[in-house]
Amino acid sequence: MKKVCFILIVLLAQFRLFAQDSLDYQVVHYFDLKCGPDTKKILFKVLVPADMPHRQRVLEMTCSAQPLRIFNDGANSYAEFELLNPAEKTSLTISYKTRIWKNDYASVAKKGTLFTQMYAPEDLLPEKYIEADNPAIMQKAKSLASRDTTKMLKNIYEYVAKWISYKETPFTYGALKAFENRWGDCTEFASLFVALCRANGIPARVISGLTTDFGNTPFHNWAEVYMHKYGWVAFDPTVGNEATFKEMKNKYIYLSNQQNDKNLNHHYFYAYKTWGDHVQAKSSVKMYLIKYPYKLSAKQP
Numbered sequence: 001m002k003k004v005c006f007i008l009i010v011l012l013a014q015f016r017l018f019a020q021d022s023l024d025y026q027v028v029h030y031f032d033l034k035c036g037p038d039t040k041k042i043l044f045k046v047l048v049p050a051d052m053p054h055r056q057r058v059l060e061m062t063c064s065a066q067p068l069r070i071f072n073d074g075a076n077s078y079a080e081f082e083l084l085n086p087a088e089k090t091s092l093t094i095s096y097k098t099r100i101w102k103n104d105y106a107s108v109a110k111k112g113t114l115f116t117q118m119y120a121p122e123d124l125l126p127e128k129y130i131e132a133d134n135p136a137i138m139q140k141a142k143s144l145a146s147r148d149t150t151k152m153l154k155n156i157y158e159y160v161a162k163w164i165s166y167k168e169t170p171f172t173y174g175a176l177k178a179f180e181n182r183w184g185d186c187t188e189f190a191s192l193f194v195a196l197c198r199a200n201g202i203p204a205r206v207i208s209g210l211t212t213d214f215g216n217t218p219f220h221n222w223a224e225v226y227m228h229k230y231g232w233v234a235f236d237p238t239v240g241n242e243a244t245f246k247e248m249k250n251k252y253i254y255l256s257n258q259q260n261d262k263n264l265n266h267h268y269f270y271a272y273k274t275w276g277d278h279v280q281a282k283s284s285v286k287m288y289l290i291k292y293p294y295k296l297s298a299k300q301p
Contacts, residue, residue, distance in 0.1 A: 021107075023250050024059070024099045024290040025212055029283065031092040031270070033083075036277020042083040042090075043068075045263060046270040047208070047255040049096060050077035053117070054231075055103045055254055061096035073263055075117065076256050086279075097290065104248040105150075108230040119203035119226040128260050129174030129191050130206070132198035137179060141199035149202065153225060153235070156196045157245045160237040164189055168216070172268075189238040190221040191259070197225055207234070208256040208268055210285065211241075213249065218285045219269060222252065 027049075033042065049058050052075060068082045083090060101107075126133040132141075144159055146152040167183040175195035178188035190206045197204035203226035210218045222236040234252065236243040243249070255269065264271040272281060 021250075022099050022101050023212075024097060024292070025253065025287050026097050026290055027095070027210065027253065027285065027287045029094045029285050031094075032282045032284075033086065033090040033092065034280040034282075035086045035088055035090055036279070037088070038276040039086055039274060039279055040084070040276035042081075042086055042272055042274050042279055044081040044083060044092065044270070044272040045078050046081075046094065047264070048077050048079045048094060049098050049253060049255060050075060052254050054108075054111075055101060055234075055252075057099045059097040059099060061094070063095075064091070064093040074120075074257070076258060076261070076263070078263055098253055100250060100253060102248065102250045103232070103234045103252075104243075104246065105233055105235070106246040108227075108233050109246075112230075117232065119232075123203040123205050123226065124198055124201065126195070126198065128266075129172055129187075130195045130198065130259060131174065131176040132195045134176050134195075137175065137192075137195050138199045140179070141196045144196065145200050149227065152200060153197070153202070153227075154245050156193060156200075157235060157237050160189055160193045160196070161239055164192065164239075166239050186221045186238040186241075190223045190236075193223050193235065193237045194259075197223075202226070205257050206259040207252075207254060208258075210253040210255065210287070212251040212253065212287055212289070213242075218287065220252075222248075224257065 048061060049056060050072065051057050063079065065081055065083070067079045070077065070079050079094065081092060131137055144152060144155040146155060163182060164178055165183045167185065169185050172187050173184055174188065175191040178184040178192045194204040194206050205224050207222050207224055209220060211220045214220070222234060222238070224232045224234050227233050234248060235245070236248050260266050270283065272279065
């Protein structure tokens with residue numbers, strides 16, 4: 001009897017620990033569109049969250065207007081709206097509840113081997129803003145290389161965090177400019193980290209999404225690296241985010257793993273096409289931590 005009680009206590013403790021591993025958030029994304037008197041149509045595309053193994057699960061989503069379609073491209077999900085003869089002031093709202101889990105190095109190492117999406121060939125190649133084939137970046141990557149992949153990733157992470165100073169930028173400059181100028185915002189930190197990884201033959205990609213704990217803006221870029229033992233693992237080299245090489249706070253909502261998104265005409269988060277007068281768009285986000293009196297289940301997707 002004592003043995004049975006002991007086993008039950010251990011199982012309950014493990015369940016409680018696991019339940020605390022997830023957080024649920026209500027996110028509301030507002031778009032305010034200022035249209036001209038002759039605006040005939042707006043085709044509006046926006047990233048929306050998708051279920052991602054070991055990272056997040058979308059519990060529900062509602063929109064203030066009926067989407068023309070919701071479609072996927074790889075791991076990314078998009079909502080597309082057709083707005084006909086819009087009013088001078090038109091608004092669009094997307095609201096969703098999402099459950100998130102930590103996917104940092106410490107968490108995946110504790111959980112062990114995870115089933116996850118394999119990397120694609122382009123996760124090793126140079127692209128716009130990720131100049132992994134630039135001679136200067138390749139030389140720096142070589143100086144940070146190690147036979148131990150984890151040690152090499154730590155070398156790259158610590159180098160980027162120390163080399164770049166944080167500076168808000170109105171445009172995307174990418175890895176090479178960040179390397180040369182030694183400043184940039186989260187996009188440049190993530191881009192240089194990914195470029196150095198790819199230059200050393202490590203699959204890596206820039207992630208775009210939201211952080212639930214933020215200063216000026218919830219929009220954020222961080223990185224994921226494919227580690228053969230664990231799959232895709234998150235790293236945030238941007239200074240000031242209370243992240244270390246091993247640990248990140250559970251505050252990241254994934255929206256995109258494409259740095260140059262053709263579905264959004266290479267813009268971030270949303271894009272639109274107009275017929276008639278030009279349209280000005282502004283977006284804002286509000287989010288709330290959902291606190292339950294208890295949780296029935298926190299099973300990961």
